[in-house]
Amino acid sequence: MQENARFSGKAATRRTDIRRENERLILTAAEKVFAEAGYGGATMQLIADMAGLPKANLHYYFATKEDLYRRVVQEIFEIWLNAAASFDAASTPAEGIGAYIEAKMDISRRHPHGSKVWAAEVMQGAPVIQDYLETTLRDWTENRARVIQGWIDAGQMAPVNPRHLLYMLWAMTQHYADFGHQIETLNGGAPLTDRQWQEATESVKTIILRGVGLG
Amino acid sequence: MQENARFSGKAATRRTDIRRENERLILTAAEKVFAEAGYGGATMQLIADMAGLPKANLHYYFATKEDLYRRVVQEIFEIWLNAAASFDAASTPAEGIGAYIEAKMDISRRHPHGSKVWAAEVMQGAPVIQDYLETTLRDWTENRARVIQGWIDAGQMAPVNPRHLLYMLWAMTQHYADFGHQIETLNGGAPLTDRQWQEATESVKTIILRGVGLG
DNA sequence: GTCTATATTTCGATAGAC
């Protein structure tokens, strides 16, 4: 039976599906627990309970707590990298920066846990993903800084330091995820509504675009 | 001898000094360890080693790990509240917002550990300082939002949502502390120099002030 | 006030039956 399964496309697919589904279940739970408790405060037991699986199963799919954590951090990083498309596809600085703000704000709303895990990882000195900072993120940043500098040189926007502009964009958009609890408290204890998220996005866009001479 | 010390002003002072000095030693070490490892990742042993004291002494001065942590969070919060003076003392919006940015950027540089501890606390849902958010911070925010709205109503600056402007100011200034490691990595692995901190502050001021119609 | 030794709990990880 097991031998047959090895050569059965259907069984192999089912086995693969189980693995993928359980990994997804665990990763989703882990993202939430790591965000809410930090790496040190998170326990495999908590993650297992939230995923609805015995703790031992987590170790079956992810050898160690750190392996599981690394996967969670990688996922949010890739999501952010993909948001660069909004930036690159633009023909004008107003369009590019505006679309990037919208994309990043949308990610903050849809993936607040991942954003927090990344923030905590960086705040602690990026012990696990330092290599990403030095390779992928560094390249990404230099390329976009060059694009912005090109816009400035062409007289399409005010002369600002491209790197600091990028830092400001990251800071503001991710703030709505990372400090979402504080914002919610200051909002009377209620999460931002659709309307309020739109207003937040518009506020950031308005101030930044006018701030770089595109208002 | 001990009985005499109780009634000796000099001995009482010395005893108080020892307490204050040791508490300061422990709080400084704790701020750093909590920032670099998170609450869950921090250990009393690590803090004790960094403070140069036996672990048991920490429990003599601070009953529990959480008590020690709470004190660390309170300190950065008070430092930020004091930065409001820059805001309130101003007679024009450009002066007030500009001075507030400078004050907050200066705090980010001088107290990066405290800023990170606060950020981690808020990201985890403010389990320890939720009451501060609901009382002191809420009052603080409403008062400053009213001041900003007053400037807008008087036609002294562009009409922007005062709350989102405050969030943006917090996000950008604290980003230089909380994501300092990322910025350092993107800076070629070197911490920002005096000159670069000044450039960062000017970038934030320039974009924000122009962004609210004060450029 | 200081410090060593230790009690108690809890965690990450694994063994082994099913």
Next chain:
DNA sequence: GTCTATCGAAATATAGAC
């Protein structure tokens, strides 16, 4: 692939001599 039982390490906190 799943799950119970458990090991060994490490954590908070305290007891008690000095």
